Amino acid sequence: MNHNEKKNLFNGGRHFTTFLLPHGAPDSLRPLVDRVVEGYSNLTMNSGQIIRLMKKIRNLYTSGKYLNRARQEFSKGSLSINDLDIVSVVKKIMS
Numbered sequence: 001m002n003h004n005e006k007k008n009l010f011n012g013g014r015h016f017t018t019f020l021l022p023h024g025a026p027d028s029l030r031p032l033v034d035r036v037v038e039g040y041s042n043l044t045m046n047s048g049q050i051i052r053l054m055k056k057i058r059n060l061y062t063s064g065k066y067l068n069r070a071r072q073e074f075s076k077g078s079l080s081i082n083d084l085d086i087v088s089v090v091k092k093i094m095s
Contacts, residue, residue: 013040025057028066032057 001009017040025033036053039045045053060066 017041026061026066028068029057029060032060 017037022030022033022037032053036045036050036057039050039053
């Protein structure tokens with residue numbers, strides 16, 4: 001990889017971490033995103049550390065764990081029907 005390719009790669013990463021990543025991230029992920037931006041901008045993290053942190057952000061986002069929701073439990077009066085599709089459930093309730 002020559003100097004121009006490295007510079008283009010760095011500029012692309014800087015654009016992503018400066019303009020795209022911070023403005024599209026949910027508030028609860030902001031501290032992790034800020035660490036990525038700081039690590040990339042100040043060169044305080046190596047590529048492996050940035051990748052691990054980005055994977056953590058991705059996993060928290062895709063799993064929904066960043067929402068910090070309490071575990072939802074069903075009330076005692078709820079109806080549980082196994083092995084039925086939604087149409088069958090509606091028909092069962094309506095009958």
